[in-house]
Amino acid sequence: MTIIHRDPHAPHCPPIDKKRELIHVDCASHTYPDGSVGIHDMCFYVLRDEIVALCGPNGSGKSTLLEHLNGLLTPSKGDVWVNGRSITHGERSDLWKDVGVVFQRSDDQLFAPTVLDDVMFGPLNLGMSHDDAQAAAMSALEGVGAADLVHKLPNYLSGGQKRLVSIAGVLAMKPKIMVLDEPTSDLDPLHSERVEALILRFKRDYGISVVIATHDLDFAARIADRVCLVKNGSVFAEGTPDEVFYNPVLIEEAGLTLPQTVRIYLEYCKAQGREPEQRPIRRDELIRALQLSQS
Amino acid sequence: MSSTMISSHIPDLDLITSYAQREGTFFSRVSPWTKFTGLLLVILLITLTRNLVICGVLYLIILGLYASAGLPVKKLFAWYTLPVLFVISLVGIMVWTEPGTPLFSLNMGLFALTLTDNGLILIITLLLKALISVTYSLFFLMTTRYQHFSAMIYRIFPSPLDQIFLLAYRYLFLTLSMTGAIFKAVRSRGGGIIHSVRVQGRIFAEVFALVFIRSFDRAERVHQAMIARGYNGKYEAGTDMPKPGLSGFCVIGAFVCAIALIVLMVPNTGGLY
Structure with a gap:
């Protein structure tokens, strides 16, 4: 470090x-x-x-x-x-x-009448033709699993859907x-x-x-x-x-x-009176570390 | 869907848009160009005619269209408040000066106000004209998907008018939702529009100022997000527009024929005038 x-x-x-x-x-x-x-x-x-x-x-x-x-x-x-x-x-x-930026608040990013229009915005600015921009937008929406939202209006999307569309808007620009x-x-x-x-x-x-x-x-x-x-x-x-x-x-x-995984592992080691030899970060690593320490 | 309804007498933009996004009805499938041509014809007709019968029949036809499209008629009548107030405030003075047979007179001391039959016809005709244009406009807006509407604006209007419209879209919704949220907060603590204006005028003014400041701030951030995706002052509406089909021409043809029939066949209409 x-x-x-x-x-x-x-x-x-x-x-x-x-x-x-x-x-x-x-x-x-x-x-x-x-x-x-x-x-x-x-x-x-x-x-x-x-x-x-x-x-x-x-x-x-x-x-x-x-x-x-x-x-x-x-x-x-x-x-x-x-x-x-x-x-x-x-x-x-x-x-x-x-460098593509996905802003913290999706409402700040989605401004176009429809999801398709919004995702096409970046590709059109890149100089793509209308058809190519549409294809890039569709591919990006499919990439984030939001292809079904293509004709929706942004103000009727949930927070999670807005975030996915915001990401697609940047992904479409590759x-x-x-x-x-x-x-x-x-x-x-x-x-x-x-x-x-x-x-x-x-x-x-x-x-x-x-x-x-x-x-x-x-x-x-x-x-x-x-x-x-x-x-x-x-x-x-x-x-x-x-x-x-x-x-x-x-x-x-x-x-x-501290992240929860780290906190749990450190508290576990402290309760067991042992030094934290492993350094699990993800949940699966934590489970493995706990199993190892028990065996 | 979040409601941005401020008063039942003010058209609810969210409700209008949610109706517009439906695809199931016949009129939502009619080409936007056909409905737009209809709007132009309606405007042309109510501009040319001063005939009460034509206005009355036209209003009933359009109200029928509105109702048959599955749109909310009760709400429409509530939304009539603003156009009716507008017409009354406009003709409230000139209606007393119309020549004709006096119907009744109001003695005001120094002068008298006399309402004639022509004055009454004038006020009813103008009211009908206002209601015709409002009803058809709402019918058009509530049966045309927003993306088609914005694509039409993009194709019809020159820049920067089209850009202003296209960019104002989200800004308008966000401002309305912010205003709606603040009204909810006011109501949740016992306030109301009339009550608050009377009792807490200053606070109310501050709330409105806050809405504008927040909206401005948000618009700035939207602009930044656009620049981050290469915005260079030109925004293009990407939606393809459905072309007018045979059914569209039939609708317009039927409309023109109906009006022609009224003009020619209804007794005492005396043509458009």
Whole structure:
């Protein structure tokens, strides 16, 4: 695990694997017009074929960071590199082709009269013909299991259906990176599981790298290859889920609570008076670890 | 479906849209272009005619169409409140100056207000015209799927009018749902529109201001989400429009024939005028 204690005078973040790099947020800061600091000396990166979870409490700067990745915001200091291009000094008008954003509130994203119109919006902006855009929209809707909603009006969809359509709207553009802001917030368990399965499939079947902002560590634990903890506008620690989540001090410092699987395992070990030798993260891993400890 | 009904006398946009999305009725299958042509014909006719009989028969035909499409007639009568008030406020002054046989007179001290037979006919004709246009418009809106309606706007209106309409759609629904939610909150704590305006005028004004601020904020976020998907100022309606079929031409033909028959055959109509 990397615990980042950066030299405040260092102009750049530590070097990363350039061959696999898709996004590199290099020491970026953003201050809003009202003076509030969104992100501050932020170091963050995304590699090819990985799911990164940005975990932090409300107001820690996760959403501000996500909006930088798509060029909706530009850093007031530092730089953001997407697919080898600087968004501060270079052209960023077509950044949306590489980085698709699924917003936290689906109602903010769905604006068109029908689901089909909304999902076609991105492909049409990519310059596809009407027929190709329609085919891309249908394929994306089928991909998220929402093809039956194609002619529905967004305001008559349930929260879960709206989320699936929002994801389809971005998937239809076939981005290299997909950024999802709190993708399971306000969803029932069934829809949460569907969204979770979809995110895993994006990486496996479509080769899309995924960035998720969440304060739900159970969700992050199940899904992420790498976890970044965010506090006061900066990533202060990162590592694999087991490295990060089996560090209660770090989690407390981030203002979060341990994932349930981790808590159960740690409490079990404490009750048994033994050291936590395994580091189960997912439910199946926990069951295996408990079975092992009993045998 | 969440209801955004503010008052039973104000057309409920959610209800109108939910009727429009039904596919089961004959009129919902008629091409939107046919129904739109019908709307143009109706507007043309009520603009040209001043004949009470024609207006009366036309109103009954359109009310019949509305009812046969399975649309809620009781609600329609409640929704008539606004157009009726509008017509009365408009003709309330000029109706007293119409020449003709006096029916009754109101002595106001310095002057007298006299209602003549022509004045009465004028008010009834204008009321009928208003109700005809409202009923047919609602019939059109409630039997035409929203995506077809918006695609028509996209094809008919020039930019940026079409863009304003297409983008206003969700904004309108969201604002209405927000307003509906705030009204519910007001009612849940014993308030009501009239009561609140009288007793808590300032709070009410603040609530309305809040709706607009929130709507503006939401519109900003919608705009951001659009930019994130490459919005460049042009939004295209993607829905294919069904073309008018033979049944559509038959409906329009029957309508034109019916009006022609009324004009020619009903005694004392004296043509359109």
